[in-house]
Amino acid sequence: MIQTIIFDLGGVFVDWNPQYLYRKIFTDESEMHYFLENICTADWNEEQDGGRTIQEATDYLLAKHPEYADNIRAYYERWPEMLGGLISGTVDIFKELKAKKEYNFYALTNWSAETYPIAQEKYEFLSWFDGVVVSGTEKDRKPFASFYQTLLNRYNVNVSEAIFIDDNLRNVHAAEAVGIKTIHFTSPEALRAELNALGIL
Structure with a gap:
């Protein structure tokens, strides 16, 4: 029983879906999908679920992809917009x-x-x-x-x-x-x- x-x-x-935020940031749907599949990925997000801090996660991607700095920072600065x-x-x-x-x-x-x-x-x-x-x-x-x-x-x-x-x-x-x-x-x-x-x- x-x-x-x-x-x-x-x-x-x-x-919850990051696309709710990034559709506001990217005008091109394919660029948004590229960003979420290759930069701020689901695997990267799961590391925060597993205990990595937001600061550590953000710094890690900023070092790897400085050309996407503003969009990377937006992930957590504007996180409520994903709800x-x-x-x-x-x-x-x-x-x-x-x-x-x-x-x-x-x-x-x-x-x-x-x-x-x-x-x-x-x-x-x-x-x-x-x-x-x-x-x-x-x-x-x-x-x-x-x-x-x-x-x-x-x-x-x-x-x-x-x-x-x-x-x-x-x-x-x-x-x-x-x-x-x-x-x-x-x-x-x-x-x-x-x-x-x-x-x-």
């Missing part, structure tokens, strides 16, 4: 689940320790969790098994009684590898259907 529901945040609750808002359907599901008073709720998120407080101030639903484990704070991240284990140990979660919801298949498979049941998030509607099918909602 499921007693614990563990959510990812970005892509499940929060619509597209809430995925409201997921928040509605969370609200319904909370009202049942049958489950414990935790978040396991890859997020920089320096930008997560911005989200905390902006989004009330983050205070509804019984606990949130932030990768940048732990200096560990998905898909590493140790990061999942941190949450399981800290909150005494029995893997056989937990389910994990994430939009990233890599992270879903990593959770399965440590024994956690999973749902691959694709939309609030699909999530609602899966939770209903499992008798959770």
Whole structure:
């Protein structure tokens, strides 16, 4: 029987995308894609999720790509502009689940320790969790098994009684590898259907 529901945040609750910012900076779509695929890349961003400071990350790219200095600095100076808002359907599901008073709720998120407080101030639903484990704070991240284990140990979660919801298949498979049941998030509607099918909602 499921007693614990563990959510990812970005892509499940929060619509975050660097393109929301860089479409304002680049007039040419192909130049924007080049920049995000070759300069401020997803892999570079994940290092901040893993605990590297914003200053270290920015200095690293400025040294490598001084010709993109202004655009590199914009990544964190204008980071809130990457937030597209809430995925409201997921928040509605969370609200319904909370009202049942049958489950414990935790978040396991890859997020920089320096930008997560911005989200905390902006989004009330983050205070509804019984606990949130932030990768940048732990200096560990998905898909590493140790990061999942941190949450399981800290909150005494029995893997056989937990389910994990994430939009990233890599992270879903990593959770399965440590024994956690999973749902691959694709939309609030699909999530609602899966939770209903499992008798959770």
